[in-house]
Amino acid sequence: MSKEPIYILAIESSCDDTAAAVLKDECVLSNLVARQSIHEEFGGVVPELASRAHQQNIVPVVEMALRKAGVDKSKLHAIAFTQGPGLMGSLLVGSSFAKSFAMALKIPLIAVNHMQAHILAHFIDEVGFDKPTFPFLALTISGGHTQIVKVNDFFDMEIIGETTDDAVGEAFDKTAKILGFPYPGGPLIDQFAKEGNPKAYAFTKPKVEGLNFSFSGLKTQILYFIQKNVAFHPNFIEENKADICASVQNVIIQILMDKLKLAVAQTGINQIAIGGGVSANTGIRKTLKEAEEKYGWKTYIPKFEYTTDNAAMIGIVGYQKYLKQHFESASVVSKARIEF
Known part of the structure; x- marks a missing residue:
């Protein structure tokens, strides 16, 4: 008897990219990134501008990720988000959205270490990648x-x-x-x-x-x-x-x-x-x-799209944490600096 697949919505907002992905177990169904071109004229990321752009981007990016994956929000088992490290304003936009969405759907919330996610991106199911x-x-x-x-x-x-x-x-x-x-x-x-x-x-x-x-x-x-x-x-x-x-x-x-x-x-x-x-x-x-x-x-x-900041890597960590039932309450806090 085959087990029921686990669907994870993942959100990444540690710096200047607003990203959302939907995973079915270890397989990526969608992986979207909204990039912020506004920082180019400043020669680097401006934290205040980054957090404002995240606020504008996060709803459409999540909506598009669910639509592209062909997964209704009612099918989701958990929501994973980047807890840190990163820019505090940017992290707060992602965590606030994740908390609210998880609460509304009455599903678990999973906090992910961004640097662990870069490492564990290697465990995403991809043809041709060991x-x-x-x-x-x-x-x-x-x-x-x-x-x-x-x-x-x-x-x-x-x-x-x-x-x-x-x-x-x-x-x-x-x-x-x-x-x-x-x-x-x-x-x-x-x-x-x-x-x-x-x-x-x-x-x-x-x-x-x-x-x-x-x-x-x-x-x-x-x-x-x-x-x-x-x-x-x-x-x-x-x-x-x-x-x-x-x-x-x-x-x-x-x-x-x-x-x-x-x-x-x-x-x-x-x-x-x-x-x-x-x-x-x-x-x-x-x-x-x-x-x-x-x-x-x-x-x-790793596959090129999993090297730069993306939500698929947050989702694969979310999946592993879901298997271990490592969930967070809505009181979990974002951290600009975070240890392994």
Whole structure:
């Protein structure tokens, strides 16, 4: 006798994307994202504008996600939402909606850690994508986080390495800003790097003990490098942007890979999964795939749409929590910072 399928509505609103998804067990039926273009003119996310845009977007995005999934709200078993980390104003819009909707439907409410969701996105059912087995190492790389996590089980995770200052996504975005690229600049660096020579310019890798990372010194090094060269040659950036982007991307990838190799040596675990917005970077994805043959690792790279902020990853965590009956009351609070 087959079990009744579980339908989860998931809501993600940690930063500037309003996202909603509907999952049937581990399968994604719909996964919608409303992006906020208003931040482009400011060169970064403006928290107040983000929360206002979430208020405008959340009802139509949820309605469209249910319609696209072909699931009536009466069929839902639970509502999962991002509790944190993130921008408090943005988080509150998502949590308030989730609480109200769950209360109106008289169904359970599930709070999800955004960073855990990036890791557990690998457990979404997708044709052509394998799921890791426990234990595995997760490299979570985004605009706000750079972590190596030892994942023993769905909700047994231990951070064994993290950035001591800036995140890797900040290094990409700050470099893009120095080069005069529009926001968001990280994807543009990736794009230009494909045409450049990764060994054109040498940048020094920071010396950081153990499995921790540091990117603030690299950002400063890149700034001084650009300023010095532009002073002598005003068209330096325009004439060499492909080589600059390729060289910056190359040193960042080397930093990440050095730490991953050390983590594998220390833990004896050679299953590596990546997650977070920066895992969309094609250079990182290619290098990690090559590591399978080079080091004998088994690597897991998520489907592109599950790398940047999305609600499907919130839904898969919601599903696992539903199976364990890990529900919250309406008094649950959003948290800008949250531990695993």
